[in-house]
Amino acid sequence: MTEPTEPQEAPELIPVRVLSTEGRSSLVEIEGPRRYYVPAGKITDGHVSAGTLVKALEYGIRWEAFLEEPDVTPDTLAAELRKAGIWTREDLSRLDRKLIRIASSIISEAVFKAADRAEHNKLPRRKKNG
Numbered sequence: 001m002t003e004p005t006e007p008q009e010a011p012e013l014i015p016v017r018v019l020s021t022e023g024r025s026s027l028v029e030i031e032g033p034r035r036y037y038v039p040a041g042k043i044t045d046g047h048v049s050a051g052t053l054v055k056a057l058e059y060g061i062r063w064e065a066f067l068e069e070p071d072v073t074p075d076t077l078a079a080e081l082r083k084a085g086i087w088t089r090e091d092l093s094r095l096d097r098k099l100i101r102i103a104s105s106i107i108s109e110a111v112f113k114a115a116d117r118a119e120h121n122k123l124p125r126r127k128k129n130g
Helices: 050-055 074-083 089-094 096-119
Strands: 013-015 017-022 025-030 034-039 047-049
Touching (some): 047 050, 074 096
Antiparallel strands (some): 017 025
């Protein structure tokens, strides 16, 4: 007599977009977006199991791990605005492209520092709350 078996749950399937395949490996993108290298044979009808993604190698820099808050204080931002000739609301409206350049510069600096830390596998020191 055979013992009754518990019905097995179907694995959670994650929709993926296949970006490229080389040999037996595919680079896929999931919503979020995130990219992973997965075995090409594990992709079925544009889906892979959550278990496959857990074991997969993530593509690219894990920005969340290496980014830290940009070193921007109100004083440094105010100084940059003044250097750009933005002293009033009218200046801001007239020189809005300079504001975009200031923001771009601040973000670029933070992102390049994160990329350097990732290249050397050095996580940023997190500020302690309290």
